[in-house]
Amino acid sequence: MIENKQSVSFFVRLAAGIYDALLMLGVWFTVGSLGLIIQYIITGNIGSWPSWMGLSLVILSTWSYFIFFWMYGGKTLGMSSWKIKVVNPDNQNLSIAQLSIKFIINILTFALCGIPLIFVFLHKDKISLSDYLSNTRVIKHLDS
Numbered sequence: 001m002i003e004n005k006q007s008v009s010f011f012v013r014l015a016a017g018i019y020d021a022l023l024m025l026g027v028w029f030t031v032g033s034l035g036l037i038i039q040y041i042i043t044g045n046i047g048s049w050p051s052w053m054g055l056s057l058v059i060l061s062t063w064s065y066f067i068f069f070w071m072y073g074g075k076t077l078g079m080s081s082w083k084i085k086v087v088n089p090d091n092q093n094l095s096i097a098q099l100s101i102k103f104i105i106n107i108l109t110f111a112l113c114g115i116p117l118i119f120v121f122l123h124k125d126k127i128s129l130s131d132y133l134s135n136t137r138v139i140k141h142l143d144s
Helices: 010-043 051-071 077-081 096-111 115-122 129-134
Strands: 084-087 137-140
Touching (some): 010 077, 010 115, 051 096, 077 084, 115 129
16 A cells, blocks of 8 residues: 555646656657658648547547556656656556546646646645546655
């Protein structure tokens, strides 16, 4: 079981989130560029994509980034900089379903301008709403 003393403050969560958001810009530019290159190879020209295709690429690349890093190491690059990681409170392996729930709640939190992060201040264990609903915890860690 995870101890309360390992809980992560609101401000550390926010800083790691900002760091990851900046990294996501690079991922989106890379994915978009690769998409345009593939489109040019297939069609011989570069035109505009349907809006649903661009949004789908953004969502899929963002989901892939977070799920990959959370599954293999428990932390994204932003989380690693702030020495925090995602764990299962029962010391089980994190599942794609758990992490997908966490991802969806985090997207909704972002869309609501971070208002659901108030849950960190209200919960006795200082966990976020996405931690609570996905049965995960974000903790401090000292390993690299």
